[in-house]
Structures are given as C-alpha cells and as structure tokens.
Amino acid sequence: MSDEFDAALKDLTGKLTQIESVMDLDALRAQVADLEKQASSPNLWDDPEAAQKVTSQLSHRQSELRRVGELRQRLDDLGVLYELAGDEGDAGSMGEAESELAELGKAIDGLEVRTLLSGEYDDRNAVVTIRSEAGGVDAADFAEMLLRMYMRWAERHGYPTNVYDISYAEEAGIKSATFTVTAPYVYGTLSVEQGTHRLVRISPFDNQGRRQTSFAHVEVLPEVEEVDHVDIAEKDIRVDVYRSSGPGGQSVNTTDSAVRITHLPTGIVVSCQNEKSQLQNKAAALKVLQARLMLRKKEEERAEMDALKDGGSSWGNQMRSYVLHPYQMVKDLRTDFEVGNPSAVLDGEIDGFLDAGIRWRKQSAAV
Incomplete structure (x- = not known):
C-alpha cells in the first residue's frame, strides 16, 4: 500500500x-x-x-x-x-x-x-417562509425560483413538504410562501439559509433587456412541539377569514376557508389557505405564529447576550448572490463557497452551501 x-x-x-x-x-x-x-x-x-x-x-x-x-x-x-x-x-x-x-x-x-447539528431545535422539522423584497416583479419571480429550489432539494432527499400558504404577485411570481419540510435535523440543516438572497440577471420583464438586481428573504423556523408552551391569549390575536386565491388572483376555493392571524402585540401576521377546512388552516397558522414568537423570544435573549459581549452576529442578513449575468455564479457571502452552475443550484443542488454554512456557523460560535 x-x-x-x-x-x-x-x-x-x-x-x-x-x-x-x-x-x-x-x-x-x-x-x-x-x-x-x-x-x-x-x-x-x-x-x-x-x-x-x-x-x-x-x-x-x-x-x-x-x-x-x-x-x-x-x-x-x-x-x-x-x-x-x-x-x-x-x-x-x-x-x-x-x-x-x-x-x-x-x-x-x-x-x-x-x-455539528447540536442546537436546541436542530433536530426538528422546519417551517420556511420566502418573501419577495426590493426588485418589483423580478423579486416576485425570484421568490418563486427560491420556492422551487427548496422544494426540489427536499424532493431529492425524499423529505415530505406541505405548503401552508402562497400569496401570488399580480404579474408573475409570488409575494410570499410558507411551507414545512419534515425530516429529522432539517431545521438545523436549513437554518443556515436564513437571510437575504440576491439575484442579478437580465430581466425577462424588461423590454429593453437591462440588468436587474432583485432580493428575496428566507426565514427558517423550527416547528413547535407540545413541550414548547408558547401561550397565545385569544385577546392578543385577530383572526380574519377569506377565500383562497391562486395565480392572477383567481379564486381556487368557493368557501371562506383561508385564515389570516394577526398577533396584535407584535404585529406578526401569518396565514394559511392550503388545508381542507377553516379549522385546519387556523391550527396550521397558529403553529407558524407560535414558532415565530418562540424564535423572537430566543433572538431577544441572544441580543441581550450579544450586547453584553459588545457585539453580535450578522450572518442572518444578506448571505448569498445568484449571478446569471454577466457571468454565471452562485456565491455564499459568509463562507465564500461558490458554484459556477446557477441552474443546478436553482434546481435544488444546495447541499454544498448547506454543509459550508453549518461548518461556518459552528466555527463562528466557537470564536
């Protein structure tokens, strides 16, 4: 040998x-x-x-x-x-x-x-929300591209997904979408995706073929469990029901079964329209609200600790660029991990980014 x-x-x-x-x-x-x-x-x-x-x-x-x-x-x-x-x-x-x-x-x-996934909630299922940000119709289209990317990633691994809510944009793409991914340690795995994603390309929606930069935000939460004890008083929420809608604003439901919950003390709004009944949609929306309130509390505690340490982490902000023009590259701005094939990445091949992000986070926590 x-x-x-x-x-x-x-x-x-x-x-x-x-x-x-x-x-x-x-x-x-x-x-x-x-x-x-x-x-x-x-x-x-x-x-x-x-x-x-x-x-x-x-x-x-x-x-x-x-x-x-x-x-x-x-x-x-x-x-x-x-x-x-x-x-x-x-x-x-x-x-x-x-x-x-x-x-x-x-x-x-x-x-x-x-x-390396040893965080308090790392072993749980994940609740993912994607929102279009600056960039108009290109941003809405980019948000839908990211939704497909995560769905394809989950499909490649055999992880079940369930879309709670999609808010479609008027011209193309989506304003927001919330879905769950069910698998052990999938929250810990996907949590490094949280932050602002940026797309640079020649806009297919611009008649003059100009380059456009657009943004979408990804939020990743652990699914709440019975042991979490997130109490939400009825007086603190407003529940609105409405008819589910599809692309272009078309109605996809003949009854007012979709549910939107507003948490009055924080202003957090969640909605669900894809379950079969109003009761199921309300239960699903409450689970997402509980997850956001749980993470909000943890973030506040972490912010207090960071203030005591005279500084905090900004890894959850802008974290990845997808460049389709004038060259082809996807690069993580925290880890410097990059791939020269955006098409493959947007088709769900993101394991390299996930692994690099998990290692980076572990190293950052040890500093």
Whole structure:
C-alpha cells in the first residue's frame, strides 16, 4: 500500500471513529430498540400524529446506524482491495480503490456535518417562509425560483413538504410562501439559509433587456412541539377569514376557508389557505405564529447576550448572490463557497452551501 493512500485511509478511519464517538452508537441502538418496542404496540395508531412521529424517528435512527455501519464496512473493504490490487499489479482495481477512497471521503465529510447539528431545535422539522423584497416583479419571480429550489432539494432527499400558504404577485411570481419540510435535523440543516438572497440577471420583464438586481428573504423556523408552551391569549390575536386565491388572483376555493392571524402585540401576521377546512388552516397558522414568537423570544435573549459581549452576529442578513449575468455564479457571502452552475443550484443542488454554512456557523460560535 502506498504511503499516500495509507495516510489518506488512516485519516478517514480516524475521522469516522470520531464521528461514531460523537454519535454514541450504543445510545443510538438503545433508542432504536425503544422505538421498535413503541412501534410494535397494537395501540400505536390510536394517536396518528404520535404514531407518525415514532415511525419517523425509528426510520431516521435506523438509517443513521445503517449509514455508519456501511461506511465502516466500506473502509475495511477498501484496505483489502488496495492491497490485493497492489499484490496482483491490477491497474483497474487500483483505480477502483482510489475512486472509492474519494467517494468515501465525501460521504464521511457529509456525515461529519450531521454531528455539528447540536442546537436546541436542530433536530426538528422546519417551517420556511420566502418573501419577495426590493426588485418589483423580478423579486416576485425570484421568490418563486427560491420556492422551487427548496422544494426540489427536499424532493431529492425524499423529505415530505406541505405548503401552508402562497400569496401570488399580480404579474408573475409570488409575494410570499410558507411551507414545512419534515425530516429529522432539517431545521438545523436549513437554518443556515436564513437571510437575504440576491439575484442579478437580465430581466425577462424588461423590454429593453437591462440588468436587474432583485432580493428575496428566507426565514427558517423550527416547528413547535407540545413541550414548547408558547401561550397565545385569544385577546392578543385577530383572526380574519377569506377565500383562497391562486395565480392572477383567481379564486381556487368557493368557501371562506383561508385564515389570516394577526398577533396584535407584535404585529406578526401569518396565514394559511392550503388545508381542507377553516379549522385546519387556523391550527396550521397558529403553529407558524407560535414558532415565530418562540424564535423572537430566543433572538431577544441572544441580543441581550450579544450586547453584553459588545457585539453580535450578522450572518442572518444578506448571505448569498445568484449571478446569471454577466457571468454565471452562485456565491455564499459568509463562507465564500461558490458554484459556477446557477441552474443546478436553482434546481435544488444546495447541499454544498448547506454543509459550508453549518461548518461556518459552528466555527463562528466557537470564536
């Protein structure tokens, strides 16, 4: 085995061993055993919501164990493959081993990022809201492009999504959209997307073909759970009902089932129109409102701490540029991670940005 290959293999083996330690595989196996016991209960589906949570957690933890086990097996097999290739002078097998080494490096790096998600809410589902900002119709169109990007990303990973509300712009695109992504640790993963996104391109809506800069804001919240105890007094909210609408303002519902809730003390407004009934829409809107109030409280506490430290973090502001003209590039302004293929990024290939953002945030917190 060459010294270079041997050193790379030892490095990956050490990294995986450290990941296994952080993940605490014994505790993970114990969790799987407990969840399997709960899942086998004949009364499991008496409470469908609780049952869904148990089966989802079981599936995720089984997947984590399987993922680590498969990587460990591949590392063990790789050393044997390279030695045999060297002994037999098999150039084809040697090339296969070197290719596998590179693939394992990527897979283990990806697993390492998962171990960095240790925040209070990181393991939860995510509630994402996209809003068009400065840039007129181009901004509305950009907001819709971002909505599609996140939906495609979730689809690639097999994560279920549920659109709560879309407010369509008059000419093209959307004013705003709120949706959930359901998967363990998806809030921690997507939370680094929060901030202002900027698009630079030749506007398809400008008759003179001029370059246009437009902006959209992405908000990412953890889904609230029963343990959060976010109390909202009835006197503090105003509930308005209206008819759901689609693109161009067309009515998509013959009844006033859409719900808009205004939290009077803070001015926060949330709405939901995509559930089947007014009651369901109100419940969904209240969950989003609770999530925003919960994060608002945390941000206020963090701001107080930052003031005591004489400074705070601004990573949640402008964070990424998508440039389609005069050159092609998507660049994260915090991490400097960039990709020269905007089409792929806008089609949901954002894992590189997510990994870089999670590592950057962890490093920033340690400073």
